[in-house]
Amino acid sequence: DTGVSQNPRHKITKRGQNVTFRCDPISEHNRLYWYRQTLGQGPEFLTYFQNEAQLEKSRLLSDRFSAERPKGSFSTLEIQRTEQGDSAMYLCASSPNGQGKSYSPLHFGNGTRLTVT
């Protein structure tokens, strides 16, 4: 178990530029989640994938945001035309397929910190 890996760890970009983050989940986990965490706040849900299917998107995910998981393994989160308000920590988590009604714990990566100047 190598854990959830996120790259890059830090990204500084100028307003208006596009950025892309990558998440590599734990290999046997078919569920993948993206969260955003701003300073002094808890993580806020952005989107959820089961395998390659994006099954839920938060209203926080504006049309400038897009996430993909093309082969059901790694995922990317792209932000187009970045704004200063996009500055945050972007967290990825994965979990195995649940067995019936039991909960499967989420395993989080260390996050990508985005700063938009």
Next chain:
Amino acid sequence: GDSVTQMEGPVTLSEEAFLTINCTYTATGYPSLFWYVQYPGEGLQLLLKATKADDKGSNKGFEATYRKETTSFHLEKGSVQVSDSAVYFCALSGPPKKSSGDKLTFGTGTRLAVRP
């Protein structure tokens, strides 16, 4: 919708002091409840969980009891250590659904600082 409210920090304690961090929730149905911890420079880690009313989750000396009547899940530890300094997040998850998996709703976090 679902929400979690936890006490604001920072909480500053001396080593060996008793810790309580309050957490209350609003949810439909019967959620599962969690405490996650974030140590400096590290990712979120699951600390403990409880999946039904009156369950007690425990780990590393921390405990929390799922109280349905008061919709609470307060975190306690009898004797804190400097190494417990971190940010603690209370969270809930509704019944697992195909459309959202095991999605978590988090509180705002409580920073704990323990002095030697």
